[in-house]
Amino acid sequence: MANWPFRFVHASDFHLETPPFGVTEVPEHLRELFLEAAYLSAQRVFETALAEQVDFVVLSGDLVHCRRAGPRGPLFLLEQFERLAGRDIEVYWAGGRVDPPESWPPSLRLPANVHVFAKGRPEEWIVRHEDSPVARIVGASRSERERLAPAPFEPQEPGLFTIAVAHGQIDAQSPATSRVDYWALGGRHARATVSEAMPVVHYPGSPQGRQPDETGPHGCTLVRVDSERNVRLSSAATDVMRWRHERIAVEEQTTRASLDAQLDERMTRLAATSASTDQLVTWTIAGAGPLVRAIRRGPLAEELLARLRQRFGQGPPAIWSVAMSAEPPAAPPAPLRDQENIRGDFLRRIAQLANEPDELLRLESLLPADSVAGASAWLPEGDARRAVLREAAMLGIDLLSGEEPDS
Ligand SMILES: [Mn+2]
Structure with a gap:
């Protein structure tokens, strides 16, 4: 059955209540960025939806913990939802761990383009183009008691392209026999496509990495469905700061000058990967020799960090070195043992x-x-x-x- 082609943005885990963390010290010039990162990255998700003129937006939970975020969190979302309403873009939102539907402040009325799924039995909405139905969206907010099971999301009849929206993990076995075409999941902070074949099972990840081990680009996913119902995913980076982990191996005879040169070279390469996003680098120096011992025990790590911060950390874009540690060798030297x-x-x-x-x-x-x-x-x-x-x-x-x- 031919399908009207359409596209939508799939996003989750904004966690507006959580600024980036896991750094012992945030330098003065990056403080504002840390404080604003969750909001700026979420705002870019909505800007992607507007720029791509999507048909609708699917949100798979953990957008905001209303109590922890304070009034700014829900007010921000309201403002973004209204921008979408101005362009007739509907929003389908399944609550996750931190944003069950009942946590939304009752005094803030959501605009009519926003559909929040209740907990429990999945609810169904039909997306129409002019008067013909083009997609079915089945979703439920996360329930504390029940495990996420795929069966209740199954549409009664085949035909319409079906998107299931939920927060959590679904049983990896069951999608094979499913009538669902696309599982729009939330709850993982790293982007992941669990299944690329039909049905697609996808987590867009958080729009912003929050801590040193959430490395690499973060963003939302633009999903295009063509008239043959083929699904094409593309990631849109929305992060305003990016975590990196860099590892450099040294040997017994490596000199300080050569280590400096390797660090600089790595930095120059990182700078070339993104001209506009500030980056936060955690370094691991592996191998053996006097440099590794000096990083482990002495002030060398601080010295190297100070130099890198001064040369590359000021920006824009800033490439700030967060920490440096020595990786212990896989086995201690045999003569000692x-x-x-x-x-x-x-x-x-x-x-x-x-x-x-x-x-x-x-x-x-x-x-x-x-x-x-x-x-x-x-x-x-x-x-x-x-x-x-x-x-x-x-x-x-x-x-x-x-x-x-x-x-
Ligand atoms: Mn989450």
């Missing part, structure tokens, strides 16, 4: 724990006697366990090596 001394014993024990991921670490006896009753010393699993053990090995080498210069 093979020595018959306390340090050797310690490193052999660490290696043993690393090789036996199921072995439990009993650390409770090491806690002070007056520590809270029932407190347990807990070691994570998998990659996190390996990282903790690597750190412990390096700390052991530092503390058990005395003043030997070459340890």
